[in-house]
Amino acid sequence: MFENLKVKDVMTKEVVTIPPTEDVVFAFEKLMKYKIGSLPVLFQDKLVGIVTATDLGHNLILDKYELGTTVEKIMVKDVTVIGPEEDLIQAVKKMNPSHSNGIINQLVVVEDDEVKGIISDGDIIKAIEV
Amino acid sequence: MFENLKVKDVMTKEVVTIPPTEDVVFAFEKLMKYKIGSLPVLFQDKLVGIVTATDLGHNLILDKYELGTTVEKIMVKDVTVIGPEEDLIQAVKKMNPSHSNGIINQLVVVEDDEVKGIISDGDIIKAIEV
Numbered sequence: 001m002f003e004n005l006k007v008k009d010v011m012t013k014e015v016v017t018i019p020p021t022e023d024v025v026f027a028f029e030k031l032m033k034y035k036i037g038s039l040p041v042l043f044q045d046k047l048v049g050i051v052t053a054t055d056l057g058h059n060l061i062l063d064k065y066e067l068g069t070t071v072e073k074i075m076v077k078d079v080t081v082i083g084p085e086e087d088l089i090q091a092v093k094k095m096n097p098s099h100s101n102g103i104i105n106q107l108v109v110v111e112d113d114e115v116k117g118i119i120s121d122g123d124i125i126k127a128i129e130v
Numbered sequence: 131m132f133e134n135l136k137v138k139d140v141m142t143k144e145v146v147t148i149p150p151t152e153d154v155v156f157a158f159e160k161l162m163k164y165k166i167g168s169l170p171v172l173f174q175d176k177l178v179g180i181v182t183a184t185d186l187g188h189n190l191i192l193d194k195y196e197l198g199t200t201v202e203k204i205m206v207k208d209v210t211v212i213g214p215e216e217d218l219i220q221a222v223k224k225m226n227p228s229h230s231n232g233i234i235n236q237l238v239v240v241e242d243d244e245v246k247g248i249i250s251d252g253d254i255i256k257a258i259e260v
Contacts, residue, residue: 001131032187057162057187092258105252122235125251128222 008084010127011117017042020072028056038106049075081110138214140257141247147172150202158186168236171205179205211240
């Protein structure tokens with residue numbers, strides 16, 4: 001179905017990111033502004049976490065964050081990553097609930113300790129030849 | 131890959147909906163509260179539109195809506211629907227940008243003029259046997 005495709009063929013290469021010290025309200029505004037589902041958190045160019053629109057929106061609406069909460073306080077630190085040269089089916093596997101640990105709609109694409117892209121379930125659906 | 135699966139096998143059956151007269155701010159809060167990507171808009175139990183978290187969030191953050199804007203003013207009226215008995219690959223096809231007209235991350239499942247469910251790209255990814 002997409003046997004010959006690699007992660008790099010489908011991923012979004014222009015990744016919007018955020019520093020750990022940013023306010024969660026600003027992070028949410030950034031997600032909404034760019035219409036994206038998650039923001040990788042970078043500290044000195046290294047991936048240290050991820051925040052999702054779903055979680056931030058849910059907690060902000062329900063008033064679960066104290067005023068001034070920063071990204072680093074609430075980010076998911078155990079980020080599921082994948083390499084750009086891996087087969088697309090590996091991305092599907094990592095997004096599968098039985099293999100993942102929470103963040104399953106988007107994977108951060110990392111190579112040599114550097115963020116190269118991001119890949120979402122929607123990106124994969126669009127890659128399926130129909 | 132999922133040749134034997136039908137839409138009804140994968141769709142979410144408990145659909146959260148909203149009436150056309152509701153305020154867009156309330157619609158957005160509902161989307162965030164339930165952690166969902168879109169809300170089918172129902173008038174007298176009939177599907178009349180859809181609103182997405184992406185569009186509402188983007189326009190609210192950028193202050194594009196006048197105060198008191200209702201769902202019916204901004205909803206997408208041309209909703210892409212699918213039947214519960216259709217093959218899953220048909221859902222993939224409808225989500226593909228070359229076949230769809232905008233709302234491609236979620237399809238409303240309709241049978242006999244009644245909303246039976248909703249299916250997202252994430253639901254489909256999870257259904258792929260890996």
